Amino acid sequence: MTISYNWLKEYIDIPETAEDIGKVLTSTGLEVEKVEEHETVKGGLKGLVLGTVLTCSRHPNADKLSLTTVDVGGERPLSIVCGAPNVATGQKVVVAVPGTTIYPTQGEPFTIKLAKIRGEQSEGMICAEDEIGLGEGHAGIIVLTSPEALSLANGTSAAQYYNIASDYIFEIGLTPNRADAASHLGVARDIRASQKRAIRWPSVDHFTIDNQDLTITVSVEAAQACPRYSGVTLTGVTVTESPTWLKNRLLAIGISPINNIVDITNFVCHELGQPMHAFDADKIAGKKVIVKTLPAGTKFTTLDNKERTLLATDLMICNAEEGMCIAGVFGGATSGITGQTKNIFLESAYFSPDSVRKSSQHHQLKTDASFRFERGTDPEITVYALKRAALLIQEIAGGKVSSDIVDVYPSRIERRIIVVKDKNVDRLIGKTISREEAFAILEGLDIQIIEKQADHYTVSVPPYRVDVLQEADVVEEILRIYGFNNIPLSDTARTDFLAEFPVKSIDKYKRSMGEMLVANGFYEIWTNSLTNKAYQQKHQLSFTGSPVEILNKLSEEQGVLRQTLLFSGLEVCAYNINRRQRDLKLYEFGKIYYKDGGKYQEVDRLSLFMTGNVETENWRHKTQAVTYYDLAQQVQHILSKSGISSVQQENTEDQLLEYGSKLLRGNTEIGTLGKVKTALLKDFGIKQEIFFADLNTSLLFQSATPKLVIQEVAKFPEVRRDLSLVLDRQVHFSEISSLVMATEKRLIKDIIAFDVYEGENLPAGKKAYALGFTLLDETKTLTDEEIEKTMTRLMQAFETKLGAVIRK
Numbered sequence: 001m002t003i004s005y006n007w008l009k010e011y012i013d014i015p016e017t018a019e020d021i022g023k024v025l026t027s028t029g030l031e032v033e034k035v036e037e038h039e040t041v042k043g044g045l046k047g048l049v050l051g052t053v054l055t056c057s058r059h060p061n062a063d064k065l066s067l068t069t070v071d072v073g074g075e076r077p078l079s080i081v082c083g084a085p086n087v088a089t090g091q092k093v094v095v096a097v098p099g100t101t102i103y104p105t106q107g108e109p110f111t112i113k114l115a116k117i118r119g120e121q122s123e124g125m126i127c128a129e130d131e132i133g134l135g136e137g138h139a140g141i142i143v144l145t146s147p148e149a150l151s152l153a154n155g156t157s158a159a160q161y162y163n164i165a166s167d168y169i170f171e172i173g174l175t176p177n178r179a180d181a182a183s184h185l186g187v188a189r190d191i192r193a194s195q196k197r198a199i200r201w202p203s204v205d206h207f208t209i210d211n212q213d214l215t216i217t218v219s220v221e222a223a224q225a226c227p228r229y230s231g232v233t234l235t236g237v238t239v240t241e242s243p244t245w246l247k248n249r250l251l252a253i254g255i256s257p258i259n260n261i262v263d264i265t266n267f268v269c270h271e272l273g274q275p276m277h278a279f280d281a282d283k284i285a286g287k288k289v290i291v292k293t294l295p296a297g298t299k300f301t302t303l304d305n306k307e308r309t310l311l312a313t314d315l316m317i318c319n320a321e322e323g324m325c326i327a328g329v330f331g332g333a334t335s336g337i338t339g340q341t342k343n344i345f346l347e348s349a350y351f352s353p354d355s356v357r358k359s360s361q362h363h364q365l366k367t368d369a370s371f372r373f374e375r376g377t378d379p380e381i382t383v384y385a386l387k388r389a390a391l392l393i394q395e396i397a398g399g400k401v402s403s404d405i406v407d408v409y410p411s412r413i414e415r416r417i418i419v420v421k422d423k424n425v426d427r428l429i430g431k432t433i434s435r436e437e438a439f440a441i442l443e444g445l446d447i448q449i450i451e452k453q454a455d456h457y458t459v460s461v462p463p464y465r466v467d468v469l470q471e472a473d474v475v476e477e478i479l480r481i482y483g484f485n486n487i488p489l490s491d492t493a494r495t496d497f498l499a500e501f502p503v504k505s506i507d508k509y510k511r512s513m514g515e516m517l518v519a520n521g522f523y524e525i526w527t528n529s530l531t532n533k534a535y536q537q538k539h540q541l542s543f544t545g546s547p548v549e550i551l552n553k554l555s556e557e558q559g560v561l562r563q564t565l566l567f568s569g570l571e572v573c574a575y576n577i578n579r580r581q582r583d584l585k586l587y588e589f590g591k592i593y594y595k596d597g598g599k600y601q602e603v604d605r606l607s608l609f610m611t612g613n614v615e616t617e618n619w620r621h622k623t624q625a626v627t628y629y630d631l632a633q634q635v636q637h638i639l640s641k642s643g644i645s646s647v648q649q650e651n652t653e654d655q656l657l658e659y660g661s662k663l664l665r666g667n668t669e670i671g672t673l674g675k676v677k678t679a680l681l682k683d684f685g686i687k688q689e690i691f692f693a694d695l696n697t698s699l700l701f702q703s704a705t706p707k708l709v710i711q712e713v714a715k716f717p718e719v720r721r722d723l724s725l726v727l728d729r730q731v732h733f734s735e736i737s738s739l740v741m742a743t744e745k746r747l748i749k750d751i752i753a754f755d756v757y758e759g760e761n762l763p764a765g766k767k768a769y770a771l772g773f774t775l776l777d778e779t780k781t782l783t784d785e786e787i788e789k790t791m792t793r794l795m796q797a798f799e800t801k802l803g804a805v806i807r808k
Helices: 018-027 147-151 184-195 244-252 260-272 353-363 368-375 382-397 422-429 435-444 471-482 506-519 534-538 566-577 628-641 678-683 697-703 733-744 784-801
Strands: 002-004 032-039 048-058 066-071 078-082 092-096 115-117 120-122 166-172 217-220 228-235 276-280 288-293 299-301 307-309 315-318 323-326 344-350 406-408 416-421 448-452 456-461 584-596 599-611 648-651 657-665 668-676 690-696 719-728 748-757 766-775 805-807
Touching (some): 002 184, 002 244, 018 032, 078 120, 184 435, 184 471, 217 228, 217 406, 228 382, 244 260, 260 276, 260 368, 276 323, 276 382, 288 344, 315 353, 344 382, 416 422, 416 471, 422 471, 435 448, 435 471, 506 599, 506 697, 566 584, 566 599, 566 678, 566 690, 599 628, 599 697, 628 657, 628 668, 628 690, 668 678, 690 697, 719 784, 733 748, 733 766, 733 784, 766 784, 784 805
Parallel strands (some): 217 288
Antiparallel strands (some): 002 166, 032 166, 048 066, 048 092, 066 078, 115 120, 228 344, 228 406, 276 344, 299 307, 315 323, 448 456, 599 690, 648 657, 657 668, 668 690, 719 805, 748 766
C-alpha cells in the first residue's frame, strides 16, 4: 500500500521528516518497507531558471540559429545559441544553465554543457516544453507572458514558478488485519495516537440538497452480503480532465487519472478508505438500483471488456433490466462514466468481506475496492463519504445534488463491547502502563472508554476495527502505540506461552567458540598468568595501567601478572617449535591484569596464534605458509559466530606487531591482529613468522546476538563481470569495496579480489587488482544495457576517486 507524505500532512501536523515519520509508522505496526522521493515532473526542474532575452541576432554561420544573450540573474548575461524560430528580444524564458540535467518528455536525460555551436560559444539552453518534460510541444521555446511570470526576478527557479513540489511515498507492508489503515486518514489515526496530535477531517458541513430532479430508488435484496447501501444523484456535471492537484495526488500513489468524476471516487477511496462507484444515471434502466445476485451462468461484461460468467453467489448492482457492476469488485462496461455523462448516481456501500473475497478470487479481479472490502471497511462512514465526494464533484465538475441521500441500513452493525482487566494488561505487556496513558492511546484509536472500575474497565470498539475482537487485542493496541521498543527485556524474559530463556553464560560462549576453533584445526592452551617483567622492560613496552607485581614472588620470571597473552603464548610456541612441531594453530581464553587509579582490574581476552604451514605437508597439496589473511579469516569466523556485524578494520601501529589491523565497532575496539615483531620472537628463540590476534572476550560476549536469518533464493539470475585495475600500492581493498557500495549499492551484491599483483611490468609504487563483481536485480532480469551502465559508472568512479588505470 502506498501513502503520500504531502497528502498525509493535509490531515495531521507532521513536523518530522519523511524518514522519521516512516520510523514512527513502523513502530506502530505499519511497517514502512521503503520511502521513495516522487516528483510531479521528473528531475523536479532542478537547475532550470527564469531569464530574459536581452539581445537576439542571426548566427553568422547558420541561417536557422540565433545568437542570444540572456539575463539569468548572474554577474553577467549568458551567451546562448538557440535554434527555436520564435526566440526574440524581451521574452521571459526558461533557461537550463551549464551543469543542469534535463529530462525530456521522450528520450534519455542529458546534461547541459558549455559548447561551441558552429564556432560560437553557447552557455546554456533556452528550453521548449518537451525538452524539460512539461509537455509535448516542440514548435518553439517556452515564452512566459503571465503577469506572475513577468514579475519574477531573473534567476528565479522554474520549479518555484511551476509549483513543482517533491513528495515522499511510503510503501507500507499492510498486514491483512489492518484494514483500518488502508487510507491516508487511517494512517493519520495511528500518528494521532502515537504522537498525541489532532486529526483534521475534511468538512462536509456545506453539503446541501439542491433539488429533487433525479430520484433513483434503491432496494437491497441480499442484505447479508450488503448490510448498508447509500447513494445520491447529481445532475448537470461536466466530465473533463481533472485539475492538476487531483492528478498529482493520484499519480503520486501510482494511480493513472481517468476523468474528474472517476478520479474523485479514487481520491476519496484512498483518503477515507471507503471505495465508491459512480454510475451514469441516464443508463440506469427504470431509475432503479437493485442489490442482488443473478442466476449462475449469467454473462456479464466488465470495464476491461471481458465477458465473465457469474456465480450464484456473486453480488451484483443491477438496474431494472440487467447487472451494472460486480459489487465491491469491478464496474460494468456499459454503465460507467464517459465524456458525454451529465447525470450521475454515486454509490457508497458496505459489502460483506466474505462475499467480495469469493467474487474477487473467482474472477481473478484484484482492485483497490476489493482490496479494502475483502478486509473490512467502515460501515459508519458511507454517508460521510458520499457527502465528501459530492462536494468535490460540485467543486470540480459542477452540477447539483438532485435527490435525498438514500441510506438502506436495516440492521445496524454495533460497536463491540470488551472488558479489559488491569492485571491482564500488565501481564501481557510485561510492564505497568498507567491507566491515563492507556486511555489516551485507546481514545486516539477511536476506542472509547465507557466504564471504569477499580480493577478493570470496559471499552467500545468501532466496527471498522475488524481485528480487535477480544481483551488481548485491546492490550495489543495499547502496546503497539506505546512502543515495543519501550518494553525492557531481561536476560530471562519469558511469556506465559514460552519456556524460560536460558541464562546467558560467558562460559557457554567460550565453549562454543572453542568448539568452532578446534573444528578449524586449533588446539587450546592454558598458560600461567604470572610472567617475566623483563619481556616488556627490554623493549620498553607499555600497556593500559601499571603492572601488578607479586609481593611474595618465587622468582623474577614469575614476578608480575601478565598484561598481554602474547608472551605466555610465545613460550608455548617456542616449546613446540623446538620439538619440531612447527605448524601451530593455538588459542587461549585467559585474563590480563593491571592496576589503574589504585584499583586492580582484570579483563577476559581471547588470543590466537598461527605459524608454520596452513596444513601439514601431504601428497595432495603443496605446503603453503600461514599469512596474515589466514589469521584474519579465523577472526572473521569468530565475529560471524558471535553474530557481530558492521565491524570496521583499520591499519594500526601496534608496539607488538610488525604490521596489523585493529577491529572497531563504532568507537569501541574489539581487538587487534597482525604479525608479531621479529625482535620479540628473537627473545624466545623463534625464527619463523608468527601471527597473533588479541580479542576482548567480554566485548564479544556482550555484543553476541546470533540470529537465524532466512532469505528467499533470488528469482532472477546473477551476472558476473570482471575488471582489472592498476592502483597506488597504498590503496586497500576496503577502500575499493566502500567506493563500489557508495556508487552502485542497488545492483552490486558482492565484490571479490581474485588476484593482486605487484612486480614486473607495473610502474613503481603500483599494484594490480583483478576484481569480480556480482550484479543482481531482485525485481527483474538485468539487461545488457543496465549492466554496461553500471560497470561504466564504477570505472568512472575508480578513475576519478582512486586514480585507477583500467586494464583492458
